[in-house]
Amino acid sequence: MTMSFTPRPEHRFTFGLWTVGNPGRDPFGAPVRSVLSPVEIVHLLADVGAYGVNFHDDDLVPIDASPAKRKKIIAEFRKALADTGLVVPMATTNLFGDPAFRDGAFTSSAPRVRAYALQKTMRAIDLGVSLGAKIYVFWGGREGSETDAGKNLLEAQKWMREAVNFLCGYVRNQGYDLKFALEAKPNEPRGDIFLPTTGAMLAFIGTLDRPEMVGVNPEVAHEHMAGLNFTHAVAQAWDAGKLFHIDLNDQAFGRYDQDLRFGSHNIKSAFFLVKFLEEVGYAGSRHFDAHAYRTSDAEDVKAFAKGCMRTYLILKEKAEKFCADREIQGLLEEIFEDDGAMDRFKGKFAPKKAKALKSHSFDRAALGKRGQPYERLDQLVVDLLLGVR
Numbered sequence: 189m190t191m192s193f194t195p196r197p198e199h200r201f202t203f204g205l206w207t208v209g210n211p212g213r214d215p216f217g218a219p220v221r222s223v224l225s226p227v228e229i230v231h232l233l234a235d236v237g238a239y240g241v242n243f244h245d246d247d248l249v250p251i252d253a254s255p256a257k258r259k260k261i262i263a264e265f266r267k268a269l270a271d272t273g274l275v276v277p278m279a280t281t282n283l284f285g286d287p288a289f290r291d292g293a294f295t296s297s298a299p300r301v302r303a304y305a306l307q308k309t310m311r312a313i314d315l316g317v318s319l320g321a322k323i324y325v326f327w328g329g330r331e332g333s334e335t336d337a338g339k340n341l342l343e344a345q346k347w348m349r350e351a352v353n354f355l356c357g358y359v360r361n362q363g364y365d366l367k368f369a370l371e372a373k374p375n376e377p378r379g380d381i382f383l384p385t386t387g388a389m390l391a392f393i394g395t396l397d398r399p400e401m402v403g404v405n406p407e408v409a410h411e412h413m414a415g416l417n418f419t420h421a422v423a424q425a426w427d428a429g430k431l432f433h434i435d436l437n438d439q440a441f442g443r444y445d446q447d448l449r450f451g452s453h454n455i456k457s458a459f460f461l462v463k464f465l466e467e468v469g470y471a472g473s474r475h476f477d478a479h480a481y482r483t484s485d486a487e488d489v490k491a492f493a494k495g496c497m498r499t500y501l502i503l504k505e506k507a508e509k510f511c512a513d514r515e516i517q518g519l520l521e522e523i524f525e526d527d528g529a530m531d532r533f534k535g536k537f538a539p540k541k542a543k544a545l546k547s548h549s550f551d552r553a554a555l556g557k558r559g560q561p562y563e564r565l566d567q568l569v570v571d572l573l574l575g576v577r
């Protein structure tokens with residue numbers, strides 16, 4: 189094993205309590221692994237070399253815990269963090285597990301449920317912030333419908349906006365140093381989830397009272413479930429200054445929500461993603477929102493977690509090789525070749541520029557003759573990834 193593939197704190201690798209703690213329950217079968225306590229999970233994550241641990245309020249403190257029990261759990265968790273050096277960069281609310289949220293939380297048709305969701309979130313924000321979280325994720329798993337007969341889609345949008353605005357107000361009023369990251373998913377557990385893609389979330393953020401406090405938390409699997417190119421979504425979020433967090437995992441197109449080990453299915457897309465994140469200098473958490481196969485035992489769960497980080501680091505090294513590869517760079521130079529002849533038409537609109545461009549004569553046939561060496565370039569990428577380069 190190469191030393192350079194060993195995770196270190198500066199890599200910002202984080203896992204949720206619910207990821208390595210996933211006991212392997214699925215819609216067709218009971219749990220197959222024993223449930224680990226938050227303290228045990230923190231130690232497991234420290235053992236495999238992670239930097240941080242994230243949680244939903246209910247992952248840490250059961251929804252029906254007494255105040256005394258709550259206090260004890262939090263104290264033990266704090267001690268585990270101190271003992272291991274793990275940090276809590278992100279926290280979130282479980283607004284999907286309890287039957288109260290069966291028809292949504294912020295967009296539930298019932299005013300009492302919407303108010304309860306806000307209350308639960310404010311309390312969960314307090315908990316997250318008290319443990320160090322600087323990013324707060326909103327994943328609206330139950331915000332959606334099976335039939336639109338029972339939903340007013342405009343009201344749902346409005347309620348969602350009011351909830352995020354209210355919570356931004358709460359965070360400011362408390363004086364917290366906290367930003368929100370909205371996570372889109374097209375479906376599962378609802379038939380259709382509102383704001384189903386990262387692009388939809390980005391547009392929604394523009395309608396908020398305090399858009400500067402809100403960004404996105406794109407997830408590989410969620411864009412793949414929608415048949416989209418994840419790296420393109422991430423690039424749009426980055427361009428908008430909105431990539432506050434990221435959920436890394438993997439997913440076969442056209443399947444149920446798989447939450448696979450990062451890079452285990454689409455190595456090439458994972459490569460372009462890692463290359464993008466490293467090249468732009470994304471400095472946030474690399475959060476693995478995935479879980480081990482249901483066939484894994486406790487030891488194999490560790491292999492799963494190590495594998496997520498190892499694959500990321502291998503792909504990071506491959507991205508560096510891509511940059512240093514003379515043949516690859518030569519092809520890129522050819523592709524982006526610019527003789528400067530069009531410089532006078534570039535940039536901002538100006539009436540003179542537009543007039544000159546309108547009257548310029550282009551050799552359209554020559555433009556159409558020029559091919560691009562993408563086959564050669566892509567094969568070099570494949571060679572690189574397959575380790576023969």
Ligand code: GCO
Pocket residue numbers: 244280281325326327329371373407435445477
């Ligand atoms: C999923 C989601 C969740 C969220 C998590 C944090 O598909 O279940 O990805 O894992 O990321 O609830 O908000």
Ligand code: MN
Pocket residue numbers: 373407409410445447477
């Ligand atoms: Mn997911």
Ligand code: MN
Pocket residue numbers: 327371407435477
């Ligand atoms: Mn997620």
